[in-house]
Amino acid sequence: MMDFSINESQKMIIKTLQDKLEKKVDFKLLNDKSEKKSDYKYGWNELLELGYIGMLNEVDSEDYGLSFFDFCLILEKWGYNLCEGPIIENSISGILTLQKFDKKKFQSIITQLSNSEKILTSTILEQYINKKNLPFISTNNGKTLISGKICNVPFYNESSNIILIAKSKLGERVVIIPSNSFKILENKTSLIGEEICDIEISNFDMNENNFVGTHENCNMIIDFMYYHTIISKCSETIGAAEHIFDITLDFVKNREQFNNKIGSFQSIQHNLSDMYVNINEARELIRSASKEKYSENFQTLSLLCKVICDEKISQLSWTAHQLHGAIGFTWDYGLHLLTKKILINKNLGGNINFYSNKIF
Amino acid sequence: MSYKMAPGNDRFGVRMIGPTLLKYGTDSQKEKYLKEITNGDAQWCQGYSEPNSGSDLASINTKGKYDEETNSITITGTKVWTTLAHRANRMFILVRTQEGSKRHEGLSLILLNMKDKGINVNPIKNISGKSSFNEVVLDNVKVSAKNVVGKLHEGWMIALDLLNFERSGIDYIGWAERCFDDLLSYCKEKKLLETNSIKVKLTYLKSSLESAKIMTYKALWIKEQSNSIHMEPSISKILATEINIKIHDFAFEILNTKSIYINNNNKDYFAERIIKNRLFFVSGGILGGTTEIQKNIIARRGLGLPR
Numbered sequence: 001m002m003d004f005s006i007n008e009s010q011k012m013i014i015k016t017l018q019d020k021l022e023k024k025v026d027f028k029l030l031n032d033k034s035e036k037k038s039d040y041k042y043g044w045n046e047l048l049e050l051g052y053i054g055m056l057n058e059v060d061s062e063d064y065g066l067s068f069f070d071f072c073l074i075l076e077k078w079g080y081n082l083c084e085g086p087i088i089e090n091s092i093s094g095i096l097t098l099q100k101f102d103k104k105k106f107q108s109i110i111t112q113l114s115n116s117e118k119i120l121t122s123t124i125l126e127q128y129i130n131k132k133n134l135p136f137i138s139t140n141n142g143k144t145l146i147s148g149k150i151c152n153v154p155f156y157n158e159s160s161n162i163i164l165i166a167k168s169k170l171g172e173r174v175v176i177i178p179s180n181s182f183k184i185l186e187n188k189t190s191l192i193g194e195e196i197c198d199i200e201i202s203n204f205d206m207n208e209n210n211f212v213g214t215h216e217n218c219n220m221i222i223d224f225m226y227y228h229t230i231i232s233k234c235s236e237t238i239g240a241a242e243h244i245f246d247i248t249l250d251f252v253k254n255r256e257q258f259n260n261k262i263g264s265f266q267s268i269q270h271n272l273s274d275m276y277v278n279i280n281e282a283r284e285l286i287r288s289a290s291k292e293k294y295s296e297n298f299q300t301l302s303l304l305c306k307v308i309c310d311e312k313i314s315q316l317s318w319t320a321h322q323l324h325g326a327i328g329f330t331w332d333y334g335l336h337l338l339t340k341k342i343l344i345n346k347n348l349g350g351n352i353n354f355y356s357n358k359i360f
Numbered sequence: 361m362s363y364k365m366a367p368g369n370d371r372f373g374v375r376m377i378g379p380t381l382l383k384y385g386t387d388s389q390k391e392k393y394l395k396e397i398t399n400g401d402a403q404w405c406q407g408y409s410e411p412n413s414g415s416d417l418a419s420i421n422t423k424g425k426y427d428e429e430t431n432s433i434t435i436t437g438t439k440v441w442t443t444l445a446h447r448a449n450r451m452f453i454l455v456r457t458q459e460g461s462k463r464h465e466g467l468s469l470i471l472l473n474m475k476d477k478g479i480n481v482n483p484i485k486n487i488s489g490k491s492s493f494n495e496v497v498l499d500n501v502k503v504s505a506k507n508v509v510g511k512l513h514e515g516w517m518i519a520l521d522l523l524n525f526e527r528s529g530i531d532y533i534g535w536a537e538r539c540f541d542d543l544l545s546y547c548k549e550k551k552l553l554e555t556n557s558i559k560v561k562l563t564y565l566k567s568s569l570e571s572a573k574i575m576t577y578k579a580l581w582i583k584e585q586s587n588s589i590h591m592e593p594s595i596s597k598i599l600a601t602e603i604n605i606k607i608h609d610f611a612f613e614i615l616n617t618k619s620i621y622i623n624n625n626n627k628d629y630f631a632e633r634i635i636k637n638r639l640f641f642v643s644g645g646i647l648g649g650t651t652e653i654q655k656n657i658i659a660r661r662g663l664g665l666p667r
């Protein structure tokens with residue numbers, strides 16, 4: 001029998017985090033951020049204070065640390081509360097990947113990442129689906145140099161290092177490079193005010209310490225990062241969807257028309273049921289996938305999670321707007337922020353054509 | 361078993377009355393009926409619906425007169441849409457045993473032997489031209505009160521609990537998964553996966569299939585955890601029904617004209633099965649409580665929306 005339980009320590013982790021984060025959610029300030037009138041951000045510091053980032057453990061252990069499943073539960077709350085920060089990038093590409101593939105070499109970086117002395121960002125979602133323009137590694141006079149351009153890098157300004165995929169004559173490699181070796185080409189702002197950069201590096205002189213893994217296991221490393229990131233993004237999405245659902249349920253229970261709560265109308269009730277069904281199916285699929293990281297189904301399951309989110313959760317956000325009437329169409333009400341978060345995640349990491357080619 | 365299309369799988373016994381007896385049955389009921397079910401010696405049928413009581417099950421009218429002296433109940437009334445009653449040797453039936461009672465009060469869940477005197481089974485032809493369900497007329501059928509599951513007049517909650525066992529049925533997923541796998545093999549064999557739109561459609565179907573499967577497992581798991589009412593059986597019933605319809609519809613589309621003939625001289629069993637199952641799944645969103653009723657349950661009992 002499959003086990004769907006959340007144990008006591010997981011419940012405690014989620015509750016502590018939710019208590020801390022929900023006080024921070026302020027649609028007015030978040031709106032200001034998306035208009036670039038403020039730099040309102042939370043989540044990262046709260047997680048650091050709670051020490052959760054440093055507890056992430058690649059090997060599932062009952063005695064110590066947070067498993068990937070625990071991490072996904074945390075990300076549900078992260079998405080629910082519209083947090084912003086390099087939690088996924090840093091934790092997946094940094095802590096989990098380095099722990100798994102090159103622990104010895106990167107031990108001190110792993111420690112620094114865990115206590116936030118260093119912050120890693122990753123370009124995996126962008127580069128995985130578009131491998132045409134990878135930065136190039138060449139050798140010249142005994143030096144190993146890297147040059148190239150990368151688009152849509154999240155959290156570049158907060159990061160100390162970037163983990164990326166590069167190409168050499170022998171094939172692809174995963175490398176870690178200090179962020180200040182890059183030059184910003186363009187600063188962009190996402191729909192909800194997150195900063196994203198296009199960056200460039202030119203003839204940066206690398207040594208052995210910049211390379212993660214080997215030529216041989218490079219594809220495994222890239223896949224590891226990609227599929228873990230996909231599941232993480234889905235967890236974040238499901239959190240945002242739960243927030244949308246809660247707001248909508250509350251709204252239909254209170255809004256009156258025709259002298260009745262609109263939630264007493266059957267068509268509204270069935271829409272809410274549909275939303276509830278879709279959230280439940282997506283959440284359970286994502287949680288079960290996050291527990292399957294050692295199974296050979298993990299990659300397919302991850303993609304299926306993304307497909308469910310892209311299809312059904314984005315539909316859910318449109319339904320929520322419909323059930324709100326005009327108020328949901330306003331800037332101040334704030335529902336749009338959650339919808340936009342879901343839409344942004346939908347467009348990261350590929351699309352249905354890409355996923356179906358991978359699966360079949 | 362449903363994936364392998366094993367014949368003789370008695371879902372009314374294994375999936376509905378069996379688990380219900382485990383939970384509410386007397387020792388002698390367990391001893392007798394569970395043994396039969398596990399040995400595959402019984403075929404059960406479900407006597408809930410009546411001509412004027414479908415979704416509104418609490419309005420049933422079949423009467424059971426209790427006689428204290430003989431400790432027996434005499435049942436009179438008509439049940440309808442009773443699947444496999446023509447083959448069954450046992451029936452669990454919901455009966456109004458308390459005279460004058462209304463709605464959920466005064467109902468009992470009773471176990472019958474289909475050979476009991478006064479039971480008449482009239483087959484009804486279904487959409488496929490075959491008879492899978494029946495009208496069952498009960499004319500003064502006498503049964504011992506020892507056959508009541510739980511307490512006399514207090515059968516409603518037990519009957520609902522049984523419905524939840526029905527709704528979280530894993531066999532729906534078995535059928536859907538089998539159809540999907542066969543369809544995928546067919547597409548590979550005919551090189552249809554080279555067509556992007558087909559691959560994309562299969563991807564959507566696979567993701568919905570996996571999530572429906574997970575929710576079905578969750579519904580089963582949660583039923584083991586506690587006795588309180590959960591929404592998962594209704595969720596899994598909605599999802600499993602929907603995905604079966606979608607997968608069979610797509611298979612129907614892919615098979616094109618092959619799937620529209622009744623007498624298939626080429627003996628294309630896959631095509632035959634697809635059309636048969638597609639037609640069967642017209643009923644998926646109706647039997648065991650309609651999709652609309654499941655949504656009502658989720659909205660009102662689960663989410664607390666007002667009536």
Ligand SMILES: Cc1cc2nc3c(=O)[nH]c(=O)nc-3n(C[C@H](O)[C@H](O)[C@H](O)COP(=O)(O)OP(=O)(O)OC[C@H]3O[C@@H](n4cnc5c(N)ncnc54)[C@H](O)[C@@H]3O)c2cc1C
Nearest residue numbers: 406407408409414415441442443643646647648649650652
């Ligand atoms: C193939 C098949 C096998 C069956 N096998 C059995 C069996 O073995 N034993 C048994 O007891 N029964 C069986 N049934 C009966 C089944 O349980 C009922 O058909 C079902 O409960 C619906 O009842 P109804 O057909 O009378 O439809 P109705 O209740 O009349 O419903 C008609 C339509 O109205 C909608 N509706 C009704 N009330 C509401 C409401 N409050 N809100 C919104 N919409 C509503 C329904 O969703 C449906 O769309 C079977 C049915 C089928 C099709």
